[in-house]
Amino acid sequence: MCRPSMIRGLALLSALLWTVTSPAAESALPKGIIKLDPYPAPSLTLRDLDGEPYSLEAEQGSVVFVHFWASWCGPCRKEMPAIQRMWNKLQDTGLKIALVNTAEDEDTVFQFLAAHAPTIRPLMDRDGQQTEAWEPRGLPATYLVDARGRVQYQAIGGRPWDEPQYLAFLRSLIKAP
The missing domain is CATH 1.20.5 (Single alpha-helices involved in coiled-coils or other helix-helix interfaces)
Known part of the structure; x- marks a missing residue:
């Protein structure tokens, strides 16, 4: 009984x-990550600080961390070292990163990244048009694009990307079929 x-x-x-x-x-999901109805990623064709071309379409088959930022943005300044530490841990996993600076000059970007994210290749959106095509609601803004070129997740505002729950989440995306 x-x-x-x-x-x-x-x-x-x-x-x-x-x-x-x-x-x-x-x-x-980790705090601040928003699951979206998947949609095709907007075009992203830019040049890096050295003038080398970058195209998101060329990353097809890989998960891409697309991040829009500016050095004048307080949350971007705080978040960038965490992105560098995340990249140090995940760069050999197959994750790709598109670190898009929005409408700043090369000297500003070079000086900022030399201090905060020295090993990440910055992409230069000189006129802000590529950023506008992605329609972030503010900076920083991160989009996670799956291996088929679809935007699956978004994070608005700074995130501690190097903390265990964020790293585990990103690893799970990389391993997803």
Whole structure:
């Protein structure tokens, strides 16, 4: 015979086990990451600081971390070192990164990144038109593009990309079929 306290305990245990093993718990997103209805990524064709061309379309088959930023943006300044640390940990996993500076001059970008993200190749959106095509609601803005060239996730505002939950999330995207 089950006592009411035993039934309540079993119900609580059952609910806890369901929460831990449910798909919703497995797909919990890190704070600030928004799941989107997938859509084709807008074109992104720019040049880096050295004038070398970059095209997002050439990254087809890889997950791409597309990040829009500017040195005058406070949250961008705070976030950039975390992006560099994230990149240090994930650059050999197949993740690609498109670090898009929005409408600043080369000297400003060079000086800022030399101090905050020296190993990441910056892309120069000199007139801001490529950034506008992506329609971020502010800076910084990050879009995660899947291997088929579809935008799947967005993060608005600075994120601690080098923290374990963000790294695990990015690794899960890289491993996804």
